Amino acid sequence: MADALGHFDEHRDKVVEPLIGMLSDENPEVRTVTVLALGKLGKDMSKVQEAITPLSNDPDVQVRIAVKVANALLKPEDASQIPALLEGVAAKDEITSQTAARALRTVGKKAAEQTVSGLTEIIEKGEEPSTKNAIRALGFMPAHAMPALPKILALYDRGDKERRLEVLKASYIIDRNGDMAIPVLVKALSDEDTAVRKQALTGLMRYPDKAETFVGPVAKALADPNEDNRLYALSIVRRVGPKAVEAQPAVAAMSKEGPYKVRLAAISALGSFKPTPEILKALSYTLLDSEPRIREASVGALRRIGQTNTNEVKAILEAAQLMEKDQNVKSVIEQALVGLSRAKPASPGEPKK
Secondary structure: OHHHHOOOHHHHHHHHHHHHHHHHOOOHHHHHHHHHHHHHHOOOOHHHHHHHHHHHHOOOHHHHHHHHHHHHHHOOOOHHHHHHHHHHHOOOOHHHHHHHHHHHHHHHHHHHHHHHHHHHHHHHHOOOOHHHHHHHHHHOOOOOOHHHHHHHHOOOOOOOHHHHHHHHHHHHHHOOOOOOHHHHHHHHOOOOOHHHHHHHHHHHOOOHHHHHHOHHHHHHHOOOOOHHHHHHHHHHHHHHHHHHHHHHHHHHHHHHOOOHHHHHHHHHHHOOOOOOHHHHHHHHHHOOOOOHHHHHHHHHHHHHHOOOOHHHHHHHHHHHHHHOOOHHHHHHHHHHHHHHHHOOOOOOOOOOO
16 A cells, blocks of 8 residues: 555645554554655655654664665655665565666666666676666666676576566667677577567567578577567568568468468568569469458568569569459559559669669
8 A cells, every 4th residue: 555655646745644654554564665655755845754764773674775765765866875776776675676776767877887886786696676676777777787788698597587588678778789689689589488589579679780690590480389479570570671581481481371460461571572583472372362451461562572673563463453353452553553653673683772
């Protein structure tokens, strides 16, 4: 209850008094949560400071740490409170650790070197919940957190699912270039947990310029047992286009059969490749599918690759136009043909513009 009251910022005048009354509760966990709630709500309220100060000598160590964190919350712009917040992050109590980590988002940047160093020390100990919350705190100050990244990445193999998720998320938030993050993200594509593999795919999407370092594993991820993960992998393939040439056979196969969403995504990805005979054959096949939306997607993909192979693509679309019965699809084909008629045919080997 005390933790919930700590979120009523707009009505803090009404909830502060009941919270102060809870500071004498015999349960130390209640006192801890109450102190933190008052820290969140009590800025510029002298009675809050007066109420929590006696608990600095509380017999329970977690309550005493919570008081330090609450005092820091009451002075959110005071960089001198950073040591207290770091102690809070290292607390064994989840709420205290999480609250302190959140508070470091802003004030930690005022003394970034001190904050990053302190959070790195917490990470090196590898204890929960402080490790997870320290990683999160560093993720909120990515411009300063690179020195801590090797320590974070080293934890991937030494933790449960939740820790692995936090490590992966921090890796691609902190590492803008991907040199350190990509190897761990690639490794995570083979993780036993579906959510972890999805996090890895999400991270790899950040680095299209370095696709050559991970297209092979992503091509294998197209066979992921989870449909959403296959869609994520297809999104990466679509984005990097010709760089993912080794994924073409798998994408072509996925366009022909399987779940509806996966087929649509695969067809869209085919439109990112160069118009090889294999790609044109696959799209010619899906262009005759019984599902109108599949045929529409096929037209869209053909129109995209038709910019560099106009005559052959036009011939495929013209043949489909004669057979098409659905007026919506027919209209889409007509629009594609008009667009291709305006395109300048590319000579052999000419790069796509």
